[in-house]
Amino acid sequence: MIKLVFLLDSRESLKQSDEVELELFNIIFDKEFQEGHLFVKEEQIVLDAFYLEDSLEPFLKNDEVIRLLKKDGSKALPITLQDEEIISTKKLPSVDDFSKIFDMGIAVKYSDEE
DSSP states (O other): OEEEEEEESOHHHHTTSOHHHHHHHHHHTSHHHHHHHHHHHOOOEEEEEEETTTOSGGGGSOHHHHHHHHHHGGGGOSEEEETTEEEEESSOOOHHHHHHHHTSOOOOOOOSOO
C-alpha cells in the first residue's frame, strides 16, 4: 500500500503550484488512476489532503511536521508525507518524486498551444 498525506496551506495557494506538479497531484486523486495502479502494480493507493485553512489538527500529528512549521511557518507548506515520513516540503512532489513513489515512469508531454 502507498499512503500519501498532503499538508497544504490553502486551496488558493495550491493553485499557485507548478503547473506540471499540480496536474500530477490532481491525477493521482483520480479514481481511474488509482484503480489502474491497483490493477497493474497490485498496490492500493491511500491519499489524504489537509488544508491549514480548515484545521490545524492534522498538522500536529507528526513531530517533524511540527518542527518544520515552528521553524518556517506556513512557508514550509506544502508538505508531503509517505508512510509518516516527510518526502517533500515547500512544493508538491515532482515528476521524478511521483515516479519513485509509484515505481513507474511518468512522461510529461508539453503542448505548444497556449
